[in-house]
Amino acid sequence: VVVRGKAAVPTLLVIRDGEITFEPAGELWGREIPETFDALKTKFGGKRDVGVSAIGPAGEKLQRIASVMNDRYHAFGRQGFGAIYGSKNLKAIVVSGTRDIPIAKPDEFKKICKAITDEYKKDLSIVARFFAYMGKPKGWLGWMYRLMTRLGMKVQAPTAAMRRMWSQRGTTAAVALSVENGDAPIKNWMGVGSRDFPLAKKGMKIDGKVVDKYITKKLSCGDCPMPCKGIVKVKSRNLTDVRRPDYETIVGFGANLVNDDIELVTACHDACNRLGIDAVSSSATLAWVCEATEKGILTAADLDGIEMTWGNGEGALLLTIKMGTGEGCGAWLGSGVQRAAEHVGKGSDDFAVHIHGGEPAYHDSRFTSLMGVTYIADPTPGRHTAGSASWNETFGAGFSLPNAAEKKDWNVKWKGTEGKGKAQALHSNAHQAMNGLGLCMFTMLTGRLPWADLLDAATGWGMSDADILVCGERIQNLRAAFNRREGIVPADFKPHRRMLGEGDGHLEAGPLKGIRVPLPVLRDDYYGSMKWNTTSGHLAKSRATELGMADILDGYLD
Numbered sequence: 001v002v003v004r005g006k007a008a009v010p011t012l013l014v015i016r017d018g019e020i021t022f023e024p025a026g027e028l029w030g031r032e033i034p035e036t037f038d039a040l041k042t043k044f045g046g047k048r049d050v051g052v053s054a055i056g057p058a059g060e061k062l063q064r065i066a067s068v069m070n071d072r073y074h075a076f077g078r079q080g081f082g083a084i085y086g087s088k089n090l091k092a093i094v095v096s097g098t099r100d101i102p103i104a105k106p107d108e109f110k111k112i113c114k115a116i117t118d119e120y121k122k123d124l125s126i127v128a129r130f131f132a133y134m135g136k137p138k139g140w141l142g143w144m145y146r147l148m149t150r151l152g153m154k155v156q157a158p159t160a161a162m163r164r165m166w167s168q169r170g171t172t173a174a175v176a177l178s179v180e181n182g183d184a185p186i187k188n189w190m191g192v193g194s195r196d197f198p199l200a201k202k203g204m205k206i207d208g209k210v211v212d213k214y215i216t217k218k219l220s221c222g223d224c225p226m227p228c229k230g231i232v233k234v235k236s237r238n239l240t241d242v243r244r245p246d247y248e249t250i251v252g253f254g255a256n257l258v259n260d261d262i263e264l265v266t267a268c269h270d271a272c273n274r275l276g277i278d279a280v281s282s283s284a285t286l287a288w289v290c291e292a293t294e295k296g297i298l299t300a301a302d303l304d305g306i307e308m309t310w311g312n313g314e315g316a317l318l319l320t321i322k323m324g325t326g327e328g329c330g331a332w333l334g335s336g337v338q339r340a341a342e343h344v345g346k347g348s349d350d351f352a353v354h355i356h357g358g359e360p361a362y363h364d365s366r367f368t369s370l371m372g373v374t375y376i377a378d379p380t381p382g383r384h385t386a387g388s389a390s391w392n393e394t395f396g397a398g399f400s401l402p403n404a405a406e407k408k409d410w411n412v413k414w415k416g417t418e419g420k421g422k423a424q425a426l427h428s429n430a431h432q433a434m435n436g437l438g439l440c441m442f443t444m445l446t447g448r449l450p451w452a453d454l455l456d457a458a459t460g461w462g463m464s465d466a467d468i469l470v471c472g473e474r475i476q477n478l479r480a481a482f483n484r485r486e487g488i489v490p491a492d493f494k495p496h497r498r499m500l501g502e503g504d505g506h507l508e509a510g511p512l513k514g515i516r517v518p519l520p521v522l523r524d525d526y527y528g529s530m531k532w533n534t535t536s537g538h539l540a541k542s543r544a545t546e547l548g549m550a551d552i553l554d555g556y557l558d
């Protein structure tokens, strides 16, 4: 769906059985996400009949960190798409249909789906049970988590154990572990998790085991056999029917701000989803506020009376609400860390950690260098879900299209730089193919699915793993070409020194002590594997011809 131009008044775009209509948003403009969804579902149909993608007050006010919420609970958070909806006066897109989706080989498709579901649900062996148990963080194992990072030891749990763990806890299973082993950058990329937010005393207070206590209902996308999400209730905050916070939110509003109150973290998460702002960008901006306050650059007078110091969870909640509503200091904080620093001045841009305005997510490039490459080399900077070999680099996740590449090309060591550009290109192209197929990213982490078989049963196209990978490469090239058309060049995506382990980002304690990451070298290696010119970003004409893209990319070729 491509929406051009801007409606004269706040509008709903309604697509029913392929028929497109525009309806006035009326009183829905200004409403928060839950009310908006309830009203649209009542008007257009029940959960099974209608899909809704909508913005909250933040998107309407063009806050640059505004998200789009899908089907009430699922945030499309990064890159400010909510503001794009808002700029078009588009409150929501409503989609419904009554026709069947044609399946080329229905019996075969059902058979594959059943086999996958059975595999996900089968009983675990003793070994898998042991791994599923050990995979959940333990307060007494901090020494081991830190040591594994120091030594670059990858331990891959059996597929069945990963799936069980993911069904039970989803991303929350990784919170305390990641704060302790250095995966989670904290205190605006200056802190050391194991020192500033110790596992037993603080880390475990925001881990999945604690979050579990608030869950009232498991939640999944469609009929997924690995229901990794949940709905929570927090009595003390009067929160009901709230999507369970996940890894990024818990780290962002928790350890990152030195806040160990999971109920406040959940309240911040609820504010993000109700008002429609991105939890990564908003919490990263708050970490920058804390540092600016610590340095005496910002005071309570600048923040509508809020003294935003490290550990002030109540302050974080108030400021999150302001970012979402755009009121008071929220008007400039809601533009994200880069523009907030421009607004404040006084040298505060020096510690504004972003890449071309995109705040990096909560996976530290000093821990996983290839996530750092994704942050600075993917066309959408700062995102952790844009495709990376990071999961292979740090704990040995396999390649989802195994017949399309040799293991030596997609499998890398945790430490060092050897072969990483090629692996990054393979994994990120596969990731784009996965997005194009409408599959879930977590299937890349929790054991391979038969993509080619599923696709063939659904469409009859008969594509191989290699064909699918080429499609992913084409998609990645189109995404990159979008930036080239807009005049963005590779040098615009600069990593902050803290992401490189340089200057005050050169940590003196913890599992990442002394680590420096040659991100520019790794990025150039990735560019080389993609056949992209490191200066212009243009694709080599010879590769464009092989991909059948020479015409469409004309003007953006090397």
Ligand code: SF4
Binding pocket: 219, 220, 221, 224, 225, 226, 227, 228, 229, 440, 441, 442, 443
């Ligand atoms: S599709 Fe993915 S994100 Fe959705 S419930 Fe399943 S594993 Fe979780």
